[in-house]
Amino acid sequence: MSAVKKRVWPKVENIFEQQLTKSTVFLNKDIISAHYIPEKLPFREKQIGEVTQGLGAVANNAKPNNFFIYGKTGTGKTSTVKHVLEQLDDFVSKRNLPVSSCYVNSRSHPSKYKVLLKALRSFYPEKDFLGYSASFVYEKLLSFANENAAHLILVLDEIDKIKDVDELMYSLSRGNDELTSGSITIIGISNNLTFKEKLDPRTKSSLCEREMVFDPYNATELQKILQERCDKAFKEDSVTPGAISLAAALAAQESGDARTAVMLMQRAGEIADMDETMIVDDVKVEKAKASVEEEIILSMISTLPQQQQLVLYAISQLSLSTHGFTKVNGEVEKGVMFSGEIFEAYLQLAKKFDVRTITSRWFRQYINELEMYGLILVTSSGKGVKGQTRLIKLGFDAGKIKSALEKELMKAF
Ligand SMILES: Nc1ncnc2c1ncn2[C@@H]1O[C@H](COP(=O)(O)OP(=O)(O)O)[C@@H](O)[C@H]1O
Ligand SMILES: [Mg+2]
The missing domain is CATH 1.10.8.60 (Helicase, Ruva Protein; domain 3)
Known part of the structure; x- marks a missing residue:
């Protein structure tokens, strides 16, 4: 009997194996990866020391001051604060201190209610409190601090994304006054260098009890x-x-x-x-x-406030549709426009999207910020052209900016 020959298939490796x-x-x-937080943060020893010192009050059963941290993106603010929080959690659990912390990315929790809900859920992980009223959530948070005589540390990263931040800060400082034991401390972080100036004076003085700027590397x-x-x-x-x-x-x-x-x-x-x-x-x-x-x-575009997105949208639209700016010598510079034209185009857009319009003072402020982010270039026309006016040009491909904004604005409206 002849043996049945076993068929041998040519060995082809699975494409995932190949990839591996x-x-x-x-x-x-x-x-x-940009999400990774390294154990060591070179050149941030001083900042780590300051936050640690500020929060150190809890070791003496005292309320730490609120802290406001700001600086351009990528200067290590989030990493620094998360690093200190990890160390704090470790310290208080070893010593059995009544301290609880909660990190909130305000971009995902952009209102007073959402922030308080997120904090409450982190202190009561077994409940989800879905559908509870704002006042219940607020009271429950206060009673958690009170009953446990706990010092709560809330880190509000990208705090400028919270729509009603003035109300949030006001409620929390009133809450602190009501507490007979325990406390709530806010560490606010922002990439926006001018956010502080937009706050209600009361919020500003409460949030900025201590403050620190992170400089670029x-x-x-x-x-x-x-x-x-x-x-x-x-x-x-x-x-x-x-x-x-x-x-x-x-x-x-x-x-x-x-x-x-x-x-x-x-x-x-x-x-x-x-x-x-x-x-x-x-x-x-x-x-x-x-x-x-x-x-x-x-x-960066996706994180801009909606009004600023509309201003930038106006700029990208104009820069694709206008002929440009004619210089004194007759040369035409493409993609350059007057700030007045942009304001007009913005007003039209706001009307179209049915949103309230910002004043020209706010418009100037937004233009300054867009320049600071490098999204636009601003120059002065020099004397002679309509008096003295500001000339604006996009710092990046208009088509790409416009389509990115269309996606963002589509989500919002
Ligand atoms: N001093 C540092 N040492 C090592 N990595 C850093 C340092 N500062 C920032 N990074 C890294 O840069 C990226 C952005 O830092 P991040 O803390 O998110 O900045 P910010 O919150 O100020 O925008 C992260 O990947 C972070 O790990
Ligand atoms: Mg950050």
Whole structure:
């Protein structure tokens, strides 16, 4: 009897297996993601010390002062505060102190009610309090502090996103006065440098009992920060020193933003994996630049207040449709417009979307902020053209900005 020959199939690996075993420059890709909070935060020792000192009052059973922290994005505010909170939680649980903290990203909880609900749920994890009234949620939070004689620390990150922040701060400071034991402390964080000026004077003095500014990092600092992150995130010898110094220089030039720096290295690593060269050099960083820039600008647009989005929408519309600005010598500069035209276009848009309109004073303020974020460039026309007026130009591709805004505004209306 002849043996039945077993058929041997040619071995084709599963495409996911192939993907898994593909060579990569990363050792631990998470470490170079912008969401990752490193254990060590170089150049933030002083800020960590100040927040720690402020919150240290709880060790003596006293209410810490409220704290307002601000500075441009990517300056390490969120990382610093989260780091201190982790240490605080560890400290109070070991010593059995009645202290509870809660981190709230106000972008996801943008109203007084939502913030209080989020805090309450974190202190009573087994209940969800869905559908409870605002006053119930507020009272319940106060009674949690009172009954447990607990010091509650609420971190409100991106606090400028809370619509009724004045009311929230007012309720909480009134609540503190009512408490016979325990307390509620607010740590507010904002990327917006002018937010403080927009607050009601009472809110301002309550929130800013202590305050601290985070300055942008310079190129040398960013280089050191990146070096530490890259040493752990990438395989040995897969990143050239030139790549790190270029990423640091680019991010320092733009804004001193560590997030941009980290994203540049992450993207450069992905590019190296894609072309299987196994080396992240300055050429890869250069390639990463355009896509990181675009991602950052689009995410910044999504976080602007709605009125400011309308102003920017007016600018992008005009910049696609107008002929430009004719200089004294007859040359036409494309994409340049007068601030007055923009205000007119904004008013039309506001009418179309049926939202209340901002005054021209607020409009100027929004223009200043858009300039600060690098989304627009503002110059003076010089004397002669309609007196002296401001000329405005988009700092980025008008078509892309316009379509990103259309998506955002579509969600809102
Ligand atoms: N001093 C630092 N050392 C290491 N990484 C940092 C440092 N500062 C910021 N980062 C990193 O930069 C990114 C942005 O930091 P983040 O704290 O979110 O900034 P912000 O809240 O000010 O916008 C994160 O990936 C963070 O880990
Ligand atoms: Mg932050």
